[in-house]
Amino acid sequence: MTIFKKIIDKEIPTDILYEDDFCIAFNDINPQAPIHILIIPKKEIPQLSLSDDNDSELLGKLLIAANKIAEDHDTKDAFRIVINNGAKAGQSVFHLHLHLLAGRPLSWPPG
Ligand code: DGP
Numbered sequence: 001m002t003i004f005k006k007i008i009d010k011e012i013p014t015d016i017l018y019e020d021d022f023c024i025a026f027n028d029i030n031p032q033a034p035i036h037i038l039i040i041p042k043k044e045i046p047q048l049s050l051s052d053d054n055d056s057e058l059l060g061k062l063l064i065a066a067n068k069i070a071e072d073h074d075t076k077d078a079f080r081i082v083i084n085n086g087a088k089a090g091q092s093v094f095h096l097h098l099h100l101l102a103g104r105p106l107s108w109p110p111g
Helices: 003-008 053-072
Strands: 016-019 023-027 035-041 080-082 098-102
Touching: 003 023, 003 035, 016 053, 023 053, 035 053, 053 098
Parallel strands: none
Antiparallel strands: 016 023, 023 035, 035 098, 080 098
């Protein structure tokens, strides 16, 4: 079981910033920007590449949740969504999650 599943199950107390039937969101423990929020599905999908057509609605819901969370944080017009897929791409927790980054200039290309 991943640490994120324990957060979903409320086994590890975490300040939940957003929750609906599909996902929860909370601050990243190691923020890379003034706003760095993780949006995670309640369904256990280890990484994006292991999702399939049955997850289409869920994946859309995650992005719509990101919009709402960005709006709640007054950063609707300037945020970045990142999904690290696989250890070589920087994924360290194997429960699918979106990083929502905002609150500072975000350069491109990313590292
Ligand atoms: P990634 O490297 O893409 O798998 O991102 C995992 C992120 O999860 C990383 O930025 C740090 C964060 N993180 C890991 N463990 C915890 C935790 O227990 N609580 C919170 N809030 N964030 C965590």
